[in-house]
Amino acid sequence: MKLYPLFADLSGRAVLVIGGGAVAERKVATLIDAKAQVTVNAPELTPQLRRWVDKGVIAHRRDAFQETWLDRVWLVVAATSDREMNRLVAALAELRRIFVNVVDDAELSSFHVPAIVDRAPLTIAISSGGTAPMLARLVRERLEALLDPSLGALTTLATRLRSRIRERLPDMSARRRFYEHLFAGPVAALLRQGRPQEARRAAERALFVEAEVTAGSVVLVGAGPGDPGLLTLRALRALNEADVILHDRLVSDEVLALARRDAERIEVGKQAGNHHYTQDAIHALLLEHARAGRRVVRLKGGDPFVFGRGGEELEFLRKHGIAYEVVPGITAALACAAYAGVPLTHRDHAQAVRLVTAHCQGSHGSLDWNALAQERQTLAVYMGVSELEAFRERLVAHGRASSTPFALIENGSRADQRVVTGTLANLPERASAHAVHSPALLILGEVAALAESLAWFGQPPLGEPAAEVRSVRPSRRRVIAPGRTDVLAAIHQA
Ligand code: SAH
Numbered sequence: 132m133k134l135y136p137l138f139a140d141l142s143g144r145a146v147l148v149i150g151g152g153a154v155a156e157r158k159v160a161t162l163i164d165a166k167a168q169v170t171v172n173a174p175e176l177t178p179q180l181r182r183w184v185d186k187g188v189i190a191h192r193r194d195a196f197q198e199t200w201l202d203r204v205w206l207v208v209a210a211t212s213d214r215e216m217n218r219l220v221a222a223l224a225e226l227r228r229i230f231v232n233v234v235d236d237a238e239l240s241s242f243h244v245p246a247i248v249d250r251a252p253l254t255i256a257i258s259s260g261g262t263a264p265m266l267a268r269l270v271r272e273r274l275e276a277l278l279d280p281s282l283g284a285l286t287t288l289a290t291r292l293r294s295r296i297r298e299r300l301p302d303m304s305a306r307r308r309f310y311e312h313l314f315a316g317p318v319a320a321l322l323r324q325g326r327p328q329e330a331r332r333a334a335e336r337a338l339f340v341e342a343e344v345t346a347g348s349v350v351l352v353g354a355g356p357g358d359p360g361l362l363t364l365r366a367l368r369a370l371n372e373a374d375v376i377l378h379d380r381l382v383s384d385e386v387l388a389l390a391r392r393d394a395e396r397i398e399v400g401k402q403a404g405n406h407h408y409t410q411d412a413i414h415a416l417l418l419e420h421a422r423a424g425r426r427v428v429r430l431k432g433g434d435p436f437v438f439g440r441g442g443e444e445l446e447f448l449r450k451h452g453i454a455y456e457v458v459p460g461i462t463a464a465l466a467c468a469a470y471a472g473v474p475l476t477h478r479d480h481a482q483a484v485r486l487v488t489a490h491c492q493g494s495h496g497s498l499d500w501n502a503l504a505q506e507r508q509t510l511a512v513y514m515g516v517s518e519l520e521a522f523r524e525r526l527v528a529h530g531r532a533s534s535t536p537f538a539l540i541e542n543g544s545r546a547d548q549r550v551v552t553g554t555l556a557n558l559p560e561r562a563s564a565h566a567v568h569s570p571a572l573l574i575l576g577e578v579a580a581l582a583e584s585l586a587w588f589g590q591p592p593l594g595e596p597a598a599e600v601r602s603v604r605p606s607r608r609r610v611i612a613p614g615r616t617d618v619l620a621a622i623h624q625a
Contacts, residue, residue: 134243134260141167145203149196149220150210151176154234158208158244163188170204172196173211196220201227206242210234237261246271250282252290276364277371281322284330288322289313292334299338312337312344315372315426317454347374347421349448351441353434353460357383358544361466365458370394374425377416381432381570383545390428410440414447421453432570434462438488438513462486464511467543467572471550471592472585475509480577483508489515489522504529509576516571519559526575531555536580538592541571548589552582564596 146162148155151173159180162169169189171180176191184191192200196216201207207224209217209231221239224231233239237260245256246267255274259267289296289310300306313319313334321330337343350369355361362370370376370390378387380400387396399408399416408416420427435441435457448455464486468475475484487498489512503510504526515522527533533556541549553561555575562571582592 134258136245136256136258137242138254138256139165139206141165141205143168144205145170146206146208147172147200147204148208148210149173149216150208150212150234151180152210152212153177155208155210156180158210158232158234159183159189161244161247162208167206170200172200198223201229204229207231208234209239248274248278250278250280250286253282253286277368279319279323279365279368281319281325284322284327285314285319288318288327288331288334291331292338295338309337309344316344316346316348320454320456345424346454347423347425347427348454348456349417349421349427349429349444350456350458351429351435351444352431352458353439353462354378354382354386354430354432355461356433356463356466356470356544357385357542358466358470359383359385359389361461361544362386362389363458363460366460369428369456369458370430372426373428375420376428376430377413377420378430379432382430386430394428410443414444417444417448418451418453421448431460432463433466434460437462437464437486463513463543463570463572464574467540468511468574470544470548470588471538471540471574471582472587473538473574473578473582474585475511475574475578477578477581480581481507481509484511485509486511486513488513489518500525500529504531506532507577509574509578512573512575514569515573516562516567516569519562519573522573523555523558526555535575536577537573537575538579538582539567539571539573541567543570543572544588546589550582550586550589550592552579552592552594561594561596565593 141162142165144167146167147170148159148162149172151171155171155173156177156179159169159171163183170192171184171189172192174193176184180189183189201223207220207229209220211217217233217236217239221231221233221241225241230242231240232242232244237243240261243258243261245258246264247257248255248271257267257270257274296306296309300309318330318334318337321327321333333343350373352366352369353363354366367389373391373394375395375397376387376390377397377399380398390396397416399413417427417429429435429444431439431441433439436459441457445455445457464475464484476482485503485508487503487510512522533554535555537553537555537558539551539558539562541551549565549567551561551565551567586592
């Protein structure tokens with residue numbers, strides 16, 4: 132079945148809806164939005180339909196359907212549960228050459244009502260030709276996620292400026308550049324922030340100042356811990372608009388796969404012992420691409436402002452007059468805690484959380500160990516795998532009980548997540564017995580003990596290593612425990 136897509140102007144035009152139930156109500160709602168003159172024919176109405184009738188928004192005919200009513204309407208919707216009735220209405224409408232939609236009956240319908248994404252005045256209609264309405268709904272949900280709600284306001288702004296744009300930019304390719312700037316640059320950003328007047332002024336300025344249009348911009352985006360489901364909608368939208376993506380090594384392939392297909396991807400990761408991009412080199416790249424007029428996404432694992440040097444990058448961009456935005460991400464501490472079943476605070480166990488890094492020996496000196504060693508608080512330690520021994524020593528020396536539980540989470544939220552548990556007393560030994568590697572996050576504190584009972588994702592926590600595990604080489608450590616873990620991992624990967 133091949134359908135001709137059509138957007139109909141029903142404003143002030145008569146439409147008859149037969150049926151007064153929930154389905155009829157849904158159809159009437161969109162018809163009211165389109166300013167149609169709706170008459171509902173049914174003995175009984177839903178409370179909402181009743182309210183519309185009482186307010187004079189729609190008309191109501193209670194008596195039995197009469198063929199002659201069709202003479203004055205443009206469209207008919209049959210939404211009764213009586214198939215014979217629907218069939219009759221469809222046949223009579225056909226005779227009069229009036230389009231009819233019979234709800235949930237593609238065969239009897241001469242027009243279908245598509246699934247829509249409403250960014251008025253922009254409307255996206257999706258149809259599966261009546262064959263797979265669920266699929267159309269799925270596509271609709273995807274598009275809903277992709278398209279920012281401010282797109283409607285952006286469309287209105289573009290419409291208002293349209294004749295001035297034509298006048299000012301007669302050349303087609305200059306116009307296209309301008310529209311691209313309008314739809315994915317600072318004007319759109321201002322609308323997202325709910326600042327329509329400023330957006331309008333920025334758009335008008337860009338009409339006269341060529342440099343505004345050709346200016347690139349940078350969005351600093353948090354990619355979360357790895358599971359692409361933990362990306363924010365705004366991050367997804369930024370990835371879809373990017374010309375260039377500068378990403379860390381920590382960003383998962385699954386997340387990168389969601390980015391615009393033709394976006395250039397550049398890995399600027401800093402691998403331990405292999406700093407192939409210095410921070411200065413990353414700054415230089417950001418500047419180069421933004422100055423060339425590109426929309427740059429600087430994509431970082433977790434959140435860009437948590438041990439991500441996001442602050443330094445913004446300072447640099449600010450200094451060079453490059454426009455930027457920041458999209459937060461789910462930081463490793465939050466993600467690992469959630470995916471290991473460790474609540475970071477708990478009324479019975481911890482009233483505070485600290486995010487700390489134990490990265491380099493140098494930084495140990497500057498940490499307040501007395502504060503870190505306090506009870507009833509949770510430490511989330513980033514980049515700490517190689518520092519565990521020194522970490523234990525300091526904490527115990529400052530009074531933290533060596534019986535304090537820990538959970539060490541490797542590859543948190545990913546299919547190959549592992550959680551190693553124990554107490555401060557055996558922390559470095561457990562980590563090395565299980566050959567824990569970066570990226571791993573340490574959660575230390577009373578709450579960590581809850582991992583044993585609340586774990587839900589991936590394989591169960593690994594405690595004391597069994598004798599044979601102790602001798603396992605790193606290459607074998609990824610053997611996943613049997614049972615639900617394999618299934619979860621498979622689903623996750625799919
Ligand atoms: N900006 C990032 C942190 C970067 S520092 C964020 O907000 O998460 C890198 C450290 O983060 C790693 O050494 C590790 O401690 C932690 N980390 C990041 N992703 C992780 C993951 N998926 N699982 C465990 N730890 C992770």
